[in-house]
Amino acid sequence: MKTAIIGAGIAGIASAIRLAAKGHDVTVFEANDYPGGKLSAFSVNGYRFDAGPSLFTMPQYVDELFALCGESAPDHFRYERMDTVCHYFWNDATQLRAWANPTDFARASEEALGVPAAAVTQFLQRSSTKYDLAGRTFLEKSLHKAATWLQWSVAKAMVVLPFYDMFSTMHQTHQRHFKGFPKMVQLFNRFATYNGSNPYKAPGMLTIIPHFEHNIGVFYPEGGMHAITTSLYELSLRQGVKYHFSTPINEILTKNNAVTGVKTAAGAEFAFDKVVSNMDVFYTYKKLLPHAQHPERILNQPKSTSALIFYWGIKKEFAELGLHNILFADDYEREFTLLEQGQVTHDPTIYINITSKYTPTDVPESGGENWFVMVNAPCHQGQDWSTLIPEIRKNTLEKISRILKTDLEPLIEAEEILEPREIERRTSSHLGALYGYSSNNLMAAFLRHPNFSGKIKGLHFVGGSVHPGGGIPLCLLSAKIMSENL
Ligand SMILES: Cc1cc2nc3c(=O)[nH]c(=O)nc-3n(C[C@H](O)[C@H](O)[C@H](O)COP(=O)(O)OP(=O)(O)OC[C@H]3O[C@@H](n4cnc5c(N)ncnc54)[C@H](O)[C@@H]3O)c2cc1C
Numbered sequence: 230m231k232t233a234i235i236g237a238g239i240a241g242i243a244s245a246i247r248l249a250a251k252g253h254d255v256t257v258f259e260a261n262d263y264p265g266g267k268l269s270a271f272s273v274n275g276y277r278f279d280a281g282p283s284l285f286t287m288p289q290y291v292d293e294l295f296a297l298c299g300e301s302a303p304d305h306f307r308y309e310r311m312d313t314v315c316h317y318f319w320n321d322a323t324q325l326r327a328w329a330n331p332t333d334f335a336r337a338s339e340e341a342l343g344v345p346a347a348a349v350t351q352f353l354q355r356s357s358t359k360y361d362l363a364g365r366t367f368l369e370k371s372l373h374k375a376a377t378w379l380q381w382s383v384a385k386a387m388v389v390l391p392f393y394d395m396f397s398t399m400h401q402t403h404q405r406h407f408k409g410f411p412k413m414v415q416l417f418n419r420f421a422t423y424n425g426s427n428p429y430k431a432p433g434m435l436t437i438i439p440h441f442e443h444n445i446g447v448f449y450p451e452g453g454m455h456a457i458t459t460s461l462y463e464l465s466l467r468q469g470v471k472y473h474f475s476t477p478i479n480e481i482l483t484k485n486n487a488v489t490g491v492k493t494a495a496g497a498e499f500a501f502d503k504v505v506s507n508m509d510v511f512y513t514y515k516k517l518l519p520h521a522q523h524p525e526r527i528l529n530q531p532k533s534t535s536a537l538i539f540y541w542g543i544k545k546e547f548a549e550l551g552l553h554n555i556l557f558a559d560d561y562e563r564e565f566t567l568l569e570q571g572q573v574t575h576d577p578t579i580y581i582n583i584t585s586k587y588t589p590t591d592v593p594e595s596g597g598e599n600w601f602v603m604v605n606a607p608c609h610q611g612q613d614w615s616t617l618i619p620e621i622r623k624n625t626l627e628k629i630s631r632i633l634k635t636d637l638e639p640l641i642e643a644e645e646i647l648e649p650r651e652i653e654r655r656t657s658s659h660l661g662a663l664y665g666y667s668s669n670n671l672m673a674a675f676l677r678h679p680n681f682s683g684k685i686k687g688l689h690f691v692g693g694s695v696h697p698g699g700g701i702p703l704c705l706l707s708a709k710i711m712s713e714n715l
Pocket of ligand 1: 235236237238239240241258259260261264265266267268280281282283284285286476477478479507508509536538652655656657658663664691692693694699700701702704
């Protein structure tokens with residue numbers, strides 16, 4: 230079976246490994262001259278940066294790929310569980326170190342925010358139960374195959390779902406549980422941004438996400454996040470997968486409603502029995518299948534947020550910061566309302582990730598820290614980014630300087646900026662969305678495109694814009710679901 234994969238994002242590489250392990254003759258076509266898509270890295274003035282994802286959860290989905298090929302993951306890919314999930318900061322000088330261990334986290338929450346420790350442990354326990362009863366089913370299986378709905382675990386999930394905050398938003402769920410503790414509500418609301426959603430709209434079922442961080446853990450790969458890409462890319466090469474880099478595909482060739490191959494931008498045609506698209510599903514239809522029938526309702530669902538990222542080489546070390554840090558906005562609801570209107574608040578929530586806390590060689594020998602500073606931003610809808618970026622940069626610098634009581638700007642000795650238009654240009658992600666489609670309505674899980682086409686035989690889909698959604702673990706699961714049903 231000859232199979233083409235369009236795109237060497239993490240889902241494309243995982244698909245290549247899975248299909249090669251099933252005996253397919255796999256060729257990957259990638260527009261860039263490097264693998265990994267959003268999961269890439271770069272260096273500037275001696276500072277190394279992971280360009281995209283910084284938070285790594287559910288490492289078992291990476292390990293599984295090595296096991297599938299009869300290899301031992303630790304021989305090629307190692308990671309460590311972090312004892313601290315995140316350092317949280319509020320404008321009024323409140324700080325909270327969120328330990329991974331649920332008991333320690335609950336105790337620290339009580340000390341910093343006054344919330345009873347028992348309420349926190351109970352909430353995390355409920356998050357875990359929800360994931361085991363229903364969440365796992367919805368993430369690990371195709372929701373678009375009759376066989377799924379005939380399984381006992383799925384029937385059970387459907388029965389228990391209404392009792393697990395299916396009909397409340399995340400925010401309402403948190404309000405109910407942590408009434409009178411607005412900072413705790415805000416802290417748990419932030420988990421909606423795991424897939425670029427709005428906690429005031431996303432379903433309460435997404436309250437399974439803290440379970441990933443506090444019960445399963447947050448991990449950091451040796452060599453940085455980019456090691457996920459490089460180790461899986463090398464595994465795929467050992468499996469015999471062939472790559473064509475700098476080779477954008479312009480068309481998926483079809484005949485009698487079945488795929489026959491792909492055509493490159495340079496006009497070369499290649500015959501294939503199966504085609505797996507790791508390109509954003511919106512552009513797969515609009516650019517590669519312009520004459521096919523398009524599932525417009527699915528393609529026009531609300532997109533996830535995008536982001537503005539400042540990569541700063543900072544010539545100082547900050548003991549109060551850890552690997553992951555979040556500086557919250559005062560008015561979180563307004564921040565999300567503005568994002569939906571295509572704007573960024575003057576007091577944004579800021580994510581600072583510093584891999585040199587864990588890997589000192591990520592900075593020059595003279596020392597310092599490599600800051601990945603991310604502000605939630607709307608997708609590109611024609612905003613004037615040349616005016617917006619300097620404004621957001623100024624607000625971001627002022628906020629961090631105030632909270633850390635240090636004038637930050639003079640400490641920046643290297644800088645790069647990534648913004649929504651560039652995210653779209655580099656990865657063909659529609660409007661620069663980080664996670665494909667958001668979960669901003671109660672039916673979102675059912676309104677993602679399936680991992681196969683119901684209209685064109687031999688056409689399959691993986692990656693953040695299709696089921697089960699965005700983020701590294703779900704992209705890896707999309708490859709698993711696709712290959713199990715191919
Ligand atoms: C700034 C940022 C921060 C993030 N933070 C996190 C995080 O902390 N944790 C987390 O889990 N996730 C995070 N994410 C999301 C995560 O990066 C993505 O969900 C995931 O990497 C998407 O992988 P993918 O396989 O869908 O494809 P992508 O990474 O989008 O790659 C698609 C690939 O397909 C190629 N391609 C597209 N069209 C064509 C074509 N026609 N022909 C050939 N090649 C083509 C592109 O060049 C690209 O290489 C973040 C993303 C960004 C940008």
